[in-house]
Amino acid sequence: MPARTGEQYIQGISKAKNNVWIHGEKVDDVPSHPAFRNIVRSIANLYDLQHEKADKMLYTSEQTGDKVGLSFIAPKTVDDLIRRREMISEWAGYTGGMMGRTPDYLNTSVMAFGTSGNFFAQNDPMFAENARKYYDYCRENDISLTHTLIHPQTNRSKKQSEQKDPYLSARIVEKNKDGIVVKGARLLATLGGVTDEIVVFPSTLNKASSEDDPYAMAFAIPNNTEGLKFLCRESFDTGRSQWDHPLSSRFEESDAIVVFDNVLVPWDRVFVSGSSDICNRTYVETNAIVHMAHQVIAKNTVKTEFVLGVILNMMESIGIDVFPHVKEKASEVMLILETMRSHLYRAEHNASIDKYGNMTPDFAPLNAARNWYPKMYQRIVEIVKILGASGLMGIPTEADFNADDIGELVHRYTQGANIDGYERTQLFRLAWDISISTFGGRQALYEYYFFGDPARMSNIYYDQFNKEPYKAMVKDFLQRVNSKSHNYSSV
Numbered sequence: 001m002p003a004r005t006g007e008q009y010i011q012g013i014s015k016a017k018n019n020v021w022i023h024g025e026k027v028d029d030v031p032s033h034p035a036f037r038n039i040v041r042s043i044a045n046l047y048d049l050q051h052e053k054a055d056k057m058l059y060t061s062e063q064t065g066d067k068v069g070l071s072f073i074a075p076k077t078v079d080d081l082i083r084r085r086e087m088i089s090e091w092a093g094y095t096g097g098m099m100g101r102t103p104d105y106l107n108t109s110v111m112a113f114g115t116s117g118n119f120f121a122q123n124d125p126m127f128a129e130n131a132r133k134y135y136d137y138c139r140e141n142d143i144s145l146t147h148t149l150i151h152p153q154t155n156r157s158k159k160q161s162e163q164k165d166p167y168l169s170a171r172i173v174e175k176n177k178d179g180i181v182v183k184g185a186r187l188l189a190t191l192g193g194v195t196d197e198i199v200v201f202p203s204t205l206n207k208a209s210s211e212d213d214p215y216a217m218a219f220a221i222p223n224n225t226e227g228l229k230f231l232c233r234e235s236f237d238t239g240r241s242q243w244d245h246p247l248s249s250r251f252e253e254s255d256a257i258v259v260f261d262n263v264l265v266p267w268d269r270v271f272v273s274g275s276s277d278i279c280n281r282t283y284v285e286t287n288a289i290v291h292m293a294h295q296v297i298a299k300n301t302v303k304t305e306f307v308l309g310v311i312l313n314m315m316e317s318i319g320i321d322v323f324p325h326v327k328e329k330a331s332e333v334m335l336i337l338e339t340m341r342s343h344l345y346r347a348e349h350n351a352s353i354d355k356y357g358n359m360t361p362d363f364a365p366l367n368a369a370r371n372w373y374p375k376m377y378q379r380i381v382e383i384v385k386i387l388g389a390s391g392l393m394g395i396p397t398e399a400d401f402n403a404d405d406i407g408e409l410v411h412r413y414t415q416g417a418n419i420d421g422y423e424r425t426q427l428f429r430l431a432w433d434i435s436i437s438t439f440g441g442r443q444a445l446y447e448y449y450f451f452g453d454p455a456r457m458s459n460i461y462y463d464q465f466n467k468e469p470y471k472a473m474v475k476d477f478l479q480r481v482n483s484k485s486h487n488y489s490s491v
């Protein structure tokens, strides 16, 4: 089947009847439920965009000759990487980068798993074949995915096997002739209720030891599999208009705790079963981490462009663009943007063919960017708040503008330097949804924890960084100093 249309995606979600819970109730029809209808519409628009810009967003599948989504491509050339990035940027441009988990993110990982030769065969030869077939299935059917990597927080100072209740975190409780049976919970599935399938993989960051083998698994199943439940957090889409809540009314992705109530995962959907060793190596050795990071840095480059645009428009709209410290703050965001672009350029132009035959971006710049941006995004949001000031609170709703008694007053007293009250308020409502609203607060948390805990990530980064050349450089420098050598007698 060629790349899906938005309507096909909506029909699929409606028919699937995923077991989704929100606000204490089971959702009957996800696409029409007030908490999900707008995000479902946005995802549908993304699928339609693939057809509207087919030249840029689709490619011809070698397997079927169908036009399929470019985010699934197994890149063979630098040009393929650039085309994939341009496709990712199209989707990110549509949302201003405010949807973190557009399907392209996990599509790149499924590609890496599915083309990783015999990596999964180390556990069982069948698992490598499963990963290959799953990649084909997702690509040819344009399957939308969610994923869960994280154990429930319970007690972070203990391994899963040492927890007071070792049956809280999802684990394999049985292996039988049909597959593995999984029981327990995992965190935190963004887009959980509104996608077709879930991939359950190990953390990209946290490593496990053999005592935790029962928790060490990788598999993919449809979201309507018996026993699978999505317990969604409260919705931040309060049903307001797109004018009032420009982001939360469109891109509220939802996050869900995923419960596996003795879920049977058929053998043909299992990629790893009971091996901490293989789980620990999966993301790095398949290069999935590199391809996912390529998507993330491309998306976050567009997100930075978008927020920079908001900042620049705000500055002009209230005439603060003449002040040196204001320009300094905007230039901080410009520098972040240019740095992200440079990371991408270096990653793509230093790419090389990996052992699986895929053109793989240079990880060093992507790794630097994925460690750095989570902290930078907090600063970008802080700058929106510092420059927006009271303007982020003096934001009447569209209803106020339309009210007979106060409409004119609102219009008059919210006007800006070069912009009328209605337009200025619309702009500042967008800045509010980026920086202050519940949606904006979640965005900042989301970016901070995107690839895992930045504190532990920076320690891993430090440990893996080749420090020797720099230490040696300084030692060489010091040795080149002309000085008399001293002989100290020992005391």
Ligand SMILES: Cc1cc2nc3c(=O)[nH]c(=O)nc-3n(C[C@H](O)[C@H](O)[C@H](O)COP(=O)(O)OP(=O)(O)OC[C@H]3O[C@@H](n4cnc5c(N)ncnc54)[C@H](O)[C@@H]3O)c2cc1C
Residues within 6 Å of the ligand: 101, 147, 148, 149, 150, 153, 156, 157, 187, 188, 189, 190, 191, 255, 442, 445, 446, 449, 450, 451, 452, 453, 455, 456
């Ligand atoms: C909005 C949002 C959406 C998300 N979406 C997804 C998703 O779609 N799929 C998915 O799989 N995950 C998702 N996540 C989860 C994300 O991967 C985690 O938040 C991230 O990996 C950090 O793990 P944690 O939240 O369990 O934090 P924890 O590991 O519980 O950390 C909490 C705090 O304790 C400290 N800490 C904990 N353990 C240690 C330790 N061993 N050593 C030192 N310090 C420690 C941390 O530094 C941190 O400050 C999402 C998270 C958020 C916030």
